[in-house]
Amino acid sequence: MLLAERFDVDEIATEAHQPDYNVAPRASVYGIVERMPGARVLESLRWGLVPSWAKDTKIGDRMINARAETLAEKPAYKHAFARRRCILPADGFYEWRLQPRQGARKAHKQPMFIHRRDGDPLAFAGLWETWCDPSDADGPWVASCVIVTTRPNEMLEPIHDRMPVVLGEDAWSTWLDPENHDLCRLAPLLVPAPSEWLEAYPVSTRVNKASSNGPDLVDPIEPETLFQ
DNA sequence: CCAGACGTTGTT
DNA sequence: GTCTGG
DNA sequence: CCAGACGTTGTT
DNA sequence: GTCTGG
Numbered sequence: 001m002l003l004a005e006r007f008d009v010d011e012i013a014t015e016a017h018q019p020d021y022n023v024a025p026r027a028s029v030y031g032i033v034e035r036m037p038g039a040r041v042l043e044s045l046r047w048g049l050v051p052s053w054a055k056d057t058k059i060g061d062r063m064i065n066a067r068a069e070t071l072a073e074k075p076a077y078k079h080a081f082a083r084r085r086c087i088l089p090a091d092g093f094y095e096w097r098l099q100p101r102q103g104a105r106k107a108h109k110q111p112m113f114i115h116r117r118d119g120d121p122l123a124f125a126g127l128w129e130t131w132c133d134p135s136d137a138d139g140p141w142v143a144s145c146v147i148v149t150t151r152p153n154e155m156l157e158p159i160h161d162r163m164p165v166v167l168g169e170d171a172w173s174t175w176l177d178p179e180n181h182d183l184c185r186l187a188p189l190l191v192p193a194p195s196e197w198l199e200a201y202p203v204s205t206r207v208n209k210a211s212s213n214g215p216d217l218v219d220p221i222e223p224e225t226l227f228q
Numbered sequence: 229c230c231a232g233a234c235g236t237t238g239t240t
Numbered sequence: 241g242t243c244t245g246g
Numbered sequence: 247c248c249a250g251a252c253g254t255t256g257t258t
Numbered sequence: 259g260t261c262t263g264g
Binding site: 024025064094095096109111205207208209210211 | 247248249
């Protein structure tokens with residue numbers, strides 16, 4: 001499998017499924033994790049971190065982004081940041097650019113697709129946790145994750161004021177190593193990716209609807225249809 | 229001490 | 241579990 | 247993030 | 259306006 005090769009995964013702990021182009025919170029995403037140092041496993045993770053102490057999974061619905069600036073202090077992320085960092089691979093991500101329209105009182109929100117220029121998948125920095133219902137000890141374990149965000153790089157700045165942390169290949173081992181507790185080696189990774197890595201282009205507003213999906217969502221749209 | 233939250237983005 | 245607010 | 251709902255009683 | 263669901 002392509003992802004497993006690209007991320008040098010040793011074990012695939014999840015069945016392959018079709019890629020999602022419009023992932024919503026609570027959906028499953030791929031994650032690369034190391035429970036043991038150096039042993040990379042491709043897992044299926046629910047997007048929206050459910051901390052181990054949660055009474056139910058509801059809390060995960062709003063734990064979809066974690067600010068890099070405060071990761072180490074937030075009760076909900078502290079443990080995962082210390083021991084359960086992961087990589088969340090993605091073809092790209094969407095941001096909505098406010099685009100004032102002549103004669104319109106409301107600005108148009110133009111969805112943009114951001115991806116790597118070299119065509120490789122992005123490696124989002126993420127955190128993950130496992131949870132099991134405290135009222136049902138025999139119930140299933142739920143593995144969940146959260147995407148780490150930071151300030152935007154130069155290229156994204158006109159589009160949005162935050163962006164996911166995108167790790168370069170040279171940072172993967174340091175980030176994934178569960179025995180690395182050295183903040184001085186982790187903190188420098190949580191910075192905006194170089195603008196040169198990325199490209200942004202406008203896509204159809206069909207992506208606004210969570211039920212829309214499929215590869216055509218990332219098709220570039222013509223400038224004429226920018227202002228519909 | 230106990231109770232209650234535990235998060236982010238964007239918009240007004 | 242752990243932090244904050246009262 | 248956007249889209250879409252925005253409610254209760256009583257029954258299974 | 260604000261919350262929930264995807």
